[in-house]
Amino acid sequence: MIMSLLLPLLAHTATPALTPPDVSGLPPTASDSQPAKRRRPAPSASKPTETVAAPAPDATSDRLQTCLHQAQSDPDNAIKTAGDWLSESKGGAKAFAYQCLGAALAQLGSWQEAEYAFQQGREVLPVTETVQRARLAAMAGNAALAEERYDAALASLDLASTGAVNSGDNALIAGIAIDRARALANLGRLAETGEALATARQAGPNNADAWLLSATLARREGKLAEAQGYIEKAAALRPVDLEIGLEAGVIAMLSGREDAARKSWKSVVDADPASPEAQIAQSYIAQLDKP
Known part of the structure; x- marks a missing residue:
């Protein structure tokens, strides 16, 4: 699964x-x-x-x-x-x-x-x-x-x-x-x-988008440790952000941290349930919930 x-x-x-x-x-x-x-x-x-x-x-x-x-x-x-x-x-x-x-x-x-x-x-x-x-x-x-x-x-x-x-x-x-x-x-x-x-x-250095996009790029290149550092900085600068929460969950899941991924995605759903990001996050959570 x-x-x-x-x-x-x-x-x-x-x-x-x-x-x-x-x-x-x-x-x-x-x-x-x-x-x-x-x-x-x-x-x-x-x-x-x-x-x-x-x-x-x-x-x-x-x-x-x-x-x-x-x-x-x-x-x-x-x-x-x-x-x-x-x-x-x-x-x-x-x-x-x-x-x-x-x-x-x-x-x-x-x-x-x-x-x-x-x-x-x-x-x-x-x-x-x-x-x-x-x-x-x-x-x-x-x-x-x-x-x-x-x-x-x-x-x-x-x-x-x-x-x-x-x-x-x-x-x-x-x-x-x-x-x-x-x-x-x-x-x-x-x-x-x-x-x-x-x-x-x-x-x-206080521009959250710079760190978010850096995290996305590092994740796409398979540099998950770098991606984690970047996304943590982005989240510190903008704690409630749907794109950051979604990306944080993706990085956590690819790093083998299922509980952290679930927590990130749930925060996206809770923040704005009707958003496109929340719908994506919910689909990931649903897959985790499959027996």
């Missing part, structure tokens, strides 16, 4: 690209959940990354925030708002209108168009605006990730990574490294995925 459970766990498909990142263009504090997509929906992303917020100068900050909130609630009209803003702006000032336009297009699930808008926002900024250019490149990469165009995503994320490293912003470096790891994992470039996640852990 145990072997019948271990086989599907060995083929467990929770890759380091667990979810595409948020591309709403909203700051993390204003983007607590991924908005529903009305066209070409991508898999949902429950956790925004560190890379979504491009801060505006004080003179345009209120306008940008108003436009971004409209993009979330009324994306069709936000596209018009952003278009009007673009038509009256010049040079680098267009970047914020492009950011809003990209956010509205992402809300509609028009990922390629959103990617282009974010890219244009980056291009109109002077090269001295290192952080802002990096964030907009990351948004473009996120949009490509959401549509599973991993080569295109990586091209933008590589640009973002260079800018982030030059900026010295560790939170930004970690967030972009995680996004790069997602793209690389989906391209089957696991050695480079590991390097990206090492960068994320170093730059963002």
